[in-house]
Structure formats: structure tokens, C-alpha cells
Amino acid sequence: MSYRDTYTESQVILTAVKIIAPFTLTYGLFMTFHGADTPGGSFQGGAIIGVTILMLAFAFGIEPTREWLRNAVLVGLIAGGVAVFVGVGLAAMALGGNFLEYDRFLEVWGIRQKWGMEAIEIGGIALIVAGVVITLFFATAAGFTPTRTDGRGEDE
């Protein structure tokens, strides 16, 4: 027996993912946006958001999902996350503080430290983690081209 036939159009998987995916996406977003005051945070939330995409890929086929989320989009997400993180850190330096010294935002712009932290959590770490999880998945999974007519994967 071989593992080659990874994609089968299964009514059970499709229905299960259709029901579960909105909840996991909401939970991941909640954890990301609420990490400052409750357990969890952007790392865990970003991973759950990434896993939601993995579930969709399992249900609807990996290649169709990859056509929708191109590598360029994913690299853009990851690089954008790092850019936001660096940007917040350097902005604090430009205002005369140290790297990521959120107190400067409060003194100069009247923005509370919490929002500086939320910025690097939501705009930085969550994007990086979600992007890398999806990228690793696609890089590992590429090559299984599903043919949806007979529901069996093609040998390369």
C-alpha cells in the first residue's frame, strides 16, 4: 500500500472543515487580538490561523488552495511582519528612546504602551508565524496534484 493518494473528495471532510474552519479562524483572531490580557498571544493565534488554511487545503485540495495563496503573497506576509516589528522598534528610537521602548510613544504621541505591544504582536509576530506555517506546509505538500474527477492523487 502506498500513501500516494492523499486527496479524496470526501463529503465528511468537506462538511467537517466547513463547520469547524470559521470557529478556528475566529479563535485564532481572538487569541491574537486578546493576547495582552488573557493567556495566549500572537504566536499561538498566528499558528491557529495558519492551521485553518491547512484544514482548507485538506478539504478542497492543496493545489487549488496554493493557487489562491501564491508564494509571493506568503513571502509578503512574512516580510511585512518583520517590517512592522522593525518599524515599531525604530520608531521608538526615532523618538529618542531605545529599540522598542514603548514609553516614548506615550510621552510624544500619547499612545499607551499597550498599543505598541499590540502592534508588534498583531502586525508582526502573528503574520510571521501564520505565514511560515502555511509556507512550510505548501513546500512539504507540493507535488501532490489532485485530480478531482476520480479523487486519486497523480503520480509525478
Next chain:
Amino acid sequence: MSAVAYTLVVFVLLTAVATALFRDVLSAIVVFGAYSLGMAILYTFLLAPDVAMTEAAIGAGVTTILLLLTIARTSRPSSDRIFERVNVPALAVCGAFLVVMLATVLPATEAVGDPEAIAWANPEVTGYYIENTYRDTGVQNAVTAVLAAYRGFDTFGEAVVVFAAGIATLLVLGREVFA
């Protein structure tokens, strides 16, 4: 710790041994996912919900999927035996090592939640975070405050490592798999 926690410890130990012993890789990966989920629930009993969520999402979720995808590219050897044959001398050496380690480490380990434990008895570090996190940063989750504010530069380094690893994977694999 409650009876549920001790049951979880037994479950985690059993799944860990089963992961090592199963001959079929698919079975080993599925049992390994169950092990990660058991660890995640155990972490909540040890009052570490942040670690538990990471273990559940990364350990039980992403790692299992990536391992499954990896073995999907291999062939599955047919075998009658369910478990790996145990190498008795190796098992004896590992067992002796485990006994020595437990005998050395366990007497020096504090009970869970012990107020006299070293971590709590270090007011300069742990006590400072517990007392001043909300006043310094305005967030209620001290773990987030340590990661994003007190140790923000370290977290930045970690984020860049994850970024570099992802980009490197794409560069190395990209030419072969996305051709």
C-alpha cells in the same frame, strides 16, 4: 495535583513509549499527536496556559500534519509485527541512565505551586515582573509583557530567526517543488 493530572501523566508516558515502539510510521505519528495533546492538557494543570496553547497548536497540529505529509512521499513497508523489536542491552543502558537522572534531579525539584520554590524566592526577577508588569506596561498577561516589552529585543531576534528559516526553506525547496 488531582487524579485527572496523574491520569494524564500515565497517558503521556504510555503514548511516548508507544511512539517509540510502533513499527508502522503512520501509527507512530498518530500516537505522537495524541502525546502532544496530552502534554498540552497537562500544561494547563501545571498553570501554564500559554505553553499549553503553543503545544496544542504547534505540537499536536502543525507537526503532525507536516510529518504526515513527509511520510506520504515514502512507501509503506508491509510487516506482520506491530511493535519494533526491543534491543535489550540498549534498553538496559537507557533505563540505568533514567534511574540515575531521576535519583539526582527529583530530590532537588520543588512541588508544583510551592511558595518556597526558587523561582518565587527570587524577588529581583520573578517578583519584579509580578508586581510591576501592569504599572509598567498596562497589560494584564505578564507572559505577553515579558515577551513583547521587557524582552522585546530577544523576541525580535526570534521573529527574525523564524523569518529566515521560512525564507531559506522556500529558497532551498522552491526550485524543486514549485517548478
